[in-house]
Amino acid sequence: MSEPTSRITLEVNGRDVTADVPSRTLLVEFLRDNLGLTGTHVGCDTSQCGACTVHLDGIAIKSCTIFAVQAQDATVTTIEGLDPAADHPLQRSFQRCHALQCGFCTPGMIMAAASLLATDPTVGAAEVRGALEGNLCRCTGYQPIIAAVLEAGKELAG
Amino acid sequence: MLRFGVNVGAKFGIGQAVRRAEDRRFVAGSGRYVGDIVLPGMAHAVVVYSQHAHGMIRSIDTSRASAMPGVIAVLTGADAVADGIGGLPPYFMPADSGGPPGYRTIRPILVADRVRCIGDRIAVVIAESERQARDAAAAIDVDIAPLPAVVSPDAAAAPGAPLVWDDCPGNACFTLAFGDVAATEAAFARAAHVVALTIHNNRISANSIEPRCAVGCFDPATAGFVLHTSSQNPHGVRKVLAQSVLHVPENDIRVISPDVGGGFGMKADAYPEDAIVLWAARRLGRPVKWVGTRSEALMGDNHGRDQTADAALALDEHGRALGLRLTARHALGAYVASATVAPITFAMRMLPGVYDIPAVAVRTTATFTNCSPTGPYRGAGRPEACFALERLMDMAARAIGIDRVDIRRRNLISADQMPYTTAVGVTYDSGDFGAMMDRCLSLADWSGFPERQRQTEAKGWLRGRAVTSYLESAGVFNDRMELRFDPEGNVTILAGTHSHGQGHATVFPQLIHEWLGLPYDKIKYIQGDTDKVAFGRGTYAARSSMLAGTALHAAAQDAIAKGRTMAAQLLDADIDDIMFADGQYSVGQGNRTIGFADVVKAFYRPIGVPGGLSLGLTTIGTAGGQSPNFPNGAHVCEVEVDPATGAIHIDRYVVVDDVGRILNPMICEGQIVGGIAQGLGQALLEAIVYDPDSGQLLSGSFSDYGMPRPDTMPLHIESELAEIPCKTNVLGVKGVGESGTIAAPPTLVNAVLDALWPLGVTDIAMPLTPARVWTAIDQASKRGAA
Numbered sequence: 001m002s003e004p005t006s007r008i009t010l011e012v013n014g015r016d017v018t019a020d021v022p023s024r025t026l027l028v029e030f031l032r033d034n035l036g037l038t039g040t041h042v043g044c045d046t047s048q049c050g051a052c053t054v055h056l057d058g059i060a061i062k063s064c065t066i067f068a069v070q071a072q073d074a075t076v077t078t079i080e081g082l083d084p085a086a087d088h089p090l091q092r093s094f095q096r097c098h099a100l101q102c103g104f105c106t107p108g109m110i111m112a113a114a115s116l117l118a119t120d121p122t123v124g125a126a127e128v129r130g131a132l133e134g135n136l137c138r139c140t141g142y143q144p145i146i147a148a149v150l151e152a153g154k155e156l157a158g
Numbered sequence: 159m160l161r162f163g164v165n166v167g168a169k170f171g172i173g174q175a176v177r178r179a180e181d182r183r184f185v186a187g188s189g190r191y192v193g194d195i196v197l198p199g200m201a202h203a204v205v206v207y208s209q210h211a212h213g214m215i216r217s218i219d220t221s222r223a224s225a226m227p228g229v230i231a232v233l234t235g236a237d238a239v240a241d242g243i244g245g246l247p248p249y250f251m252p253a254d255s256g257g258p259p260g261y262r263t264i265r266p267i268l269v270a271d272r273v274r275c276i277g278d279r280i281a282v283v284i285a286e287s288e289r290q291a292r293d294a295a296a297a298i299d300v301d302i303a304p305l306p307a308v309v310s311p312d313a314a315a316a317p318g319a320p321l322v323w324d325d326c327p328g329n330a331c332f333t334l335a336f337g338d339v340a341a342t343e344a345a346f347a348r349a350a351h352v353v354a355l356t357i358h359n360n361r362i363s364a365n366s367i368e369p370r371c372a373v374g375c376f377d378p379a380t381a382g383f384v385l386h387t388s389s390q391n392p393h394g395v396r397k398v399l400a401q402s403v404l405h406v407p408e409n410d411i412r413v414i415s416p417d418v419g420g421g422f423g424m425k426a427d428a429y430p431e432d433a434i435v436l437w438a439a440r441r442l443g444r445p446v447k448w449v450g451t452r453s454e455a456l457m458g459d460n461h462g463r464d465q466t467a468d469a470a471l472a473l474d475e476h477g478r479a480l481g482l483r484l485t486a487r488h489a490l491g492a493y494v495a496s497a498t499v500a501p502i503t504f505a506m507r508m509l510p511g512v513y514d515i516p517a518v519a520v521r522t523t524a525t526f527t528n529c530s531p532t533g534p535y536r537g538a539g540r541p542e543a544c545f546a547l548e549r550l551m552d553m554a555a556r557a558i559g560i561d562r563v564d565i566r567r568r569n570l571i572s573a574d575q576m577p578y579t580t581a582v583g584v585t586y587d588s589g590d591f592g593a594m595m596d597r598c599l600s601l602a603d604w605s606g607f608p609e610r611q612r613q614t615e616a617k618g619w620l621r622g623r624a625v626t627s628y629l630e631s632a633g634v635f636n637d638r639m640e641l642r643f644d645p646e647g648n649v650t651i652l653a654g655t656h657s658h659g660q661g662h663a664t665v666f667p668q669l670i671h672e673w674l675g676l677p678y679d680k681i682k683y684i685q686g687d688t689d690k691v692a693f694g695r696g697t698y699a700a701r702s703s704m705l706a707g708t709a710l711h712a713a714a715q716d717a718i719a720k721g722r723t724m725a726a727q728l729l730d731a732d733i734d735d736i737m738f739a740d741g742q743y744s745v746g747q748g749n750r751t752i753g754f755a756d757v758v759k760a761f762y763r764p765i766g767v768p769g770g771l772s773l774g775l776t777t778i779g780t781a782g783g784q785s786p787n788f789p790n791g792a793h794v795c796e797v798e799v800d801p802a803t804g805a806i807h808i809d810r811y812v813v814v815d816d817v818g819r820i821l822n823p824m825i826c827e828g829q830i831v832g833g834i835a836q837g838l839g840q841a842l843l844e845a846i847v848y849d850p851d852s853g854q855l856l857s858g859s860f861s862d863y864g865m866p867r868p869d870t871m872p873l874h875i876e877s878e879l880a881e882i883p884c885k886t887n888v889l890g891v892k893g894v895g896e897s898g899t900i901a902a903p904p905t906l907v908n909a910v911l912d913a914l915w916p917l918g919v920t921d922i923a924m925p926l927t928p929a930r931v932w933t934a935i936d937q938a939s940k941r942g943a944a
Contacts, residue, residue, distance in 0.1 A: 039187020
């Protein structure tokens with residue numbers, strides 16, 4: 001009994017990708033195991049922690065909540081593809097504000113925040129807290145993360 | 159000398175908020191965690207966990223699983239026994255250091271006969287892919303004849319309770335007692351006031367966002383094992399696996415802990431999965447990887463706290479404490495795991511905290527339950543101590559009718575009492591607890607409370623506040639740091655400690671930059687690999703600033719001394735005339751100088767190292783044996799409570815911490831604020847819940863276990879650092895990793911109880927979920943009406 005597979009074609013970090021994968025492969029598994037993009041992390045099994053957040057056609061999603069086949073023809077951006085020099089305003093402000101400690105939640109947190117700021121860089125603290133409600137951090141207490149997102153928003157708003 | 163705020167020196171030196179060297183890779187997504195490791199020929203392991211809290215294994219049918227696609231092997235406890243694989247012992251028991259006898263358990267890596275908790279490991283499937291292994295694991299039939307289970311320490315201590323271990327009567331593993339019972343009873347007998355309460359410090363889970371994971375390898379040519387594991391303490395893991403599980407020499411195992419996604423004490427231990435992947439790798443001749451899921455973490459990780467205590471405080475008519483008594487039961491879970499004796503001991507020994515209490519008697523019984531083992535979790539016993547003490551202080555103030563700040567002022571140990579030895583024999587070197595509290599009250603605008611309360615009450619809510627003090631004990635055991643200088647004059651730090659979020663790759667180079675004058679950005683940092691680092695004890699219990707800092711200082715001093723010998727040769731001067739300052743050796747105060755890096759290079763001349771000195775320069779520093787340090791401070795919390803829903807809104811949270819000499823204020827505040835969030839999590843949201851009848855785990859996923867989230871934490875925690883240098887270590891540092899977690903629970907709970915005091919609510923058990931707060935209000939109103 002061999003497992004049913006599917007052929008998928010999508011764009012990941014600006015690169016066209018085609019692969020045959022078991023049909024039940026989650027998008028996060030495809031990114032990590034097939035493409036080696038290990039910046040996207042897995043911190044839970046109930047879609048609660050947000051460590052696996054990536055952009056699907058520009059919108060932040062938890063990549064453990066969809067199958068890879070559901071990303072057919074989509075454009076996926078992971079933390080590795082957010083900025084060619086890893087120099088996105090969020091990637092800088094997280095360092096300035098000490099918004100990370102162990103670093104494990106950081107890629108998902110940055111991807112969730114980047115999607116929010118792309119929609120509206122002028123959001124306030126309450127909106128940031130609400131938007132990141134699905135991303136867990138155990139180290140920082142969130143305070144510096146909120147500060148970093150607001151700082152990056154200011155920069156993006158010019 | 160007391161100083162609030164931060165004194166800054168050289169740009170990358172001690173006291174500077176230097177940005178973290180490790181962050182660049184983390185924000186880019188190029189951190190390397192164990193789960194990211196892929197090795198040629200790697201197979202995948204999935205573990206089968208007991209779904210019964212207690213029972214006898216009648217049979218394990220692996221036949222269906224073994225025949226499934228991709229399955230390479232299915233292993234059970236019987237296989238482990240046949241291969242001579244041992245189990246996991248406690249790292250130490252009280253008896254090992256002259257304490258009372260206890261019941262010592264050995265935890266099998268796979269249980270063959272009797273399961274004692276949900277999450278006991280029963281079997282492991284190794285397959286070509288994780289998916290295949292998981293499918294096969296689900297096809298293993300484990301037939302267990304259930305036995306009655308007991309999940310709370312009180313129930314476990316009751317007569318006739320089910321026994322977790324048949325030959326351990328009363329489930330009582332050991333009893334620890336400190337202090338003077340007769341003096342304490344006499345204090346209670348003459349007291350004008352006695353307050354007492356029973357508290358349960360809720361069982362919680364560390365929940366590092368990275369679940370534990372491990373990759374095991376075995377090389378038959380050298381009979382060598384390599385274990386990549388998400389651990390805070392790689393040498394500790396190596397020791398227990400070599401000595402107790404695999405029965406091989408320690409140097410046959412290399413343990414690598416690369417980037418580790420948080421630990422909080424939970425990852426300081428070796429777990430069955432660490433042993434399983436090595437054993438399986440040797441049997442199969444292939445690397446074997448295990449990555450835990452969150453559900454497996456909640457069921458299989460060591461938990462924290464789970465202490466029930468009867469606590470009482472005796473006071474004179476002026477509110478001066480005369481005596482303190484605490485009798486506790488601390489749940490062990492089903493096994494005595496790793497360093498679990500440490501939190502149990504700290505919960506007793508640190509009970510007197512910041513207060514001058516002449517008579518103290520504390521006693522705890524470590525009690526087996528059919529639950530996952532407890533172990534050290536951030537704070538490790540100090541939160542339990544602080545919670546009991548600060549709850550009693552608030553109760554006493556109300557019972558006597560004096561202000562809650564005043565009662566603390568009357569009882570705080572004063573700065574001029576230092577050094578101060580508590581009634582249970584712990585000596586504090588330094589601290590000004592009253593100054594911390596006064597500063598915290600001022601920053602929180604304590605005196606402005608009545609106006610804010612009026613505003614809150616105008617909208618139909620209630621406002622409450624609390625001030626607490628805490629005291630931490632930091633710096634256990636000893637440690638070792640190495641400085642390896644290279645032919646170009648650069649240096650690499652090889653750390654015996656292990657940073658998994660604490661920023662050691664930044665702070666330790668700051669120290670070396672300050673002491674040796676070498677360029678900050680050229681200082682390399684290595685940790686977490688037993689083949690590179692000769693020895694170390696890892697990071698937990700807020701130990702690294704003092705122990706690694708002191709050891710690093712010794713290594714730097716040795717390097718300066720050895721360099722002085724070389725400088726004398728190079729400058730053709732008498733060694734006694736060679737001075738060292740700002741990274742330069744000089745002859746007296748004169749202008750004949752040579753930089754430290756150039757002196758290092760001379761140690762690597764291909765022929766004729768000057769003065770007949772040996773080739774190369776490596777120095778080693780160790781630290782240990784001195785007193786721990788005592789971080790301390792004050793917390794103020796102000797809350798608003800909606801009596802209609804029980805919802806709690808934290809309006810302000812202010813903390814002042816005496817961290818001794820500040821090494822990097824940004825990292826200190828990060829530790830403190832993050833620690834407060836974990837403490838508030840315990841107070842507001844978090845609980846590992848087992849069904850009291852079946853022993854089933856009811857909080858088995860992040861959908862059930864309440865984690866602090868961005869929208870449940872205070873809008874702003876205001877943190878201020880204070881410097882009162884520690885007198886018992888050369889750096890003057892005090893630990894910082896656990897402080898916030900210790901004081902946050904009593905501060906939050908006292909603030910909520912203050913808000914609800916007018917309604918007649920006197921106690922709510924943690925976590926203070928809206929449902930519990932609402933129920934407490936409802937019950938109090940019914941009592942009032944009756």
